[in-house]
Amino acid sequence: MKHFPLKLVSRRMLAPSVGHYVFLRDDGEPLDFIPGQFIQVHFDYADGTPTKRSYSLATIHDHALGPGEAVEIAVSYVPGGSATALFEGLPEGGAITASGPYGRFCLVPADTNRRYLLIATGTGVTPYRSMLPQLETLMRERGVEVVLLFGARTPAELLYGDEFRAFADAHPGFRFVPCFSRELPGEGTPHAHADVRHGYVQQTLAEFAPNPATDIAYLCGNPNMVDACFEALKAAGLAVPQIRREKYVSSK
Structure with a gap:
């Protein structure tokens, strides 16, 4: 799966230990996804070992930034966590690397339930x-x-x-x-x-x-x-x- 850059547009706190982050793909391409899917964020530990974390997409397609443009996730802060340090230290305009979308936790068009x-x-x-x-x-x-x-x-x-x-x-x-x-x-x-x-x-x-x-x-x-x-x-x-x-x- 191709990796792509995400540029931070804004963030706000949803709860004392959860932040809402809004990104844009910084390679000019939309993120085509089905609601319910997730992305993976790729980064390195302090010793240089590569790792990744998964985040479900909170994006609503009709976001004011335009269909398919915004990439929104909710990030739980874990004390001492490497991913927490990455997101807490990310300035507006700063970039992270992601891949995806992945997953099948989606609504199914063929469903006939009430x-x-x-x-x-x-x-x-x-x-x-x-x-x-x-x-x-x-x-x-x-x-x-x-x-x-x-x-x-x-x-x-x-x-x-x-x-x-x-x-x-x-x-x-x-x-x-x-x-x-x-x-x-x-x-x-x-x-x-x-x-x-x-x-x-x-x-x-x-x-x-x-x-x-x-x-x-x-x-x-x-x-x-x-x-x-x-x-x-x-x-x-x-x-x-x-x-x-x-x-x-x-x-x-």
């Missing part, structure tokens, strides 16, 4: 952000319903929460359910509404009655969550092809 259960923890929610335009089309053209169960420890760690809430408010077929394991939002603060749950997403899943006749599920994030939800969905009768998984493991 509902998607999208389940995520942490930065595992980033591919669902990139899928929003596709989901909007499916809701309009096929009447598909979507439930996004998103697990975070606290409201401050609910990545892209404002965007998902705004999307849910504008689209009755899309239900956004944040699940907070440690701290619930206070009254009058963002995400203090009836669709907030206290606990883990795997504890909340049964409430939505997974149905093998209607549902396809996507699981992305913490491996323990992915495994627990996978077993729960199978127990509910979903066949393995109806359960699509991607596990995230933090690396230094």
Whole structure:
């Protein structure tokens, strides 16, 4: 797979330890990708040993920079991590080397399901952000319903929460359910509404009655969550092809 340069355009903090980075390909070519795919960032350890890290694309195709031009990722900062040092030290206009896109964690055009259960923890929610335009089309053209169960420890760690809430408010077929394991939002603060749950997403899943006749599920994030939800969905009768998984493991 060809390597290409990415130039940093902007960054902002999504959470105390997660940054949102916006890049442009610096070789004049677009990054043609299917929402749900990821890129790999290539760099060297301090001793010169080459290494790489994978990041799901959070890019929404109709970004203001133009279709296919922006390359957006969410980066978790790991104390003492080499990739963290790379991104934290990268100035605007600075460049990194990437390859891709890779992966098959994507919506399938041939699907005929009536509902998607999208389940995520942490930065595992980033591919669902990139899928929003596709989901909007499916809701309009096929009447598909979507439930996004998103697990975070606290409201401050609910990545892209404002965007998902705004999307849910504008689209009755899309239900956004944040699940907070440690701290619930206070009254009058963002995400203090009836669709907030206290606990883990795997504890909340049964409430939505997974149905093998209607549902396809996507699981992305913490491996323990992915495994627990996978077993729960199978127990509910979903066949393995109806359960699509991607596990995230933090690396230094």
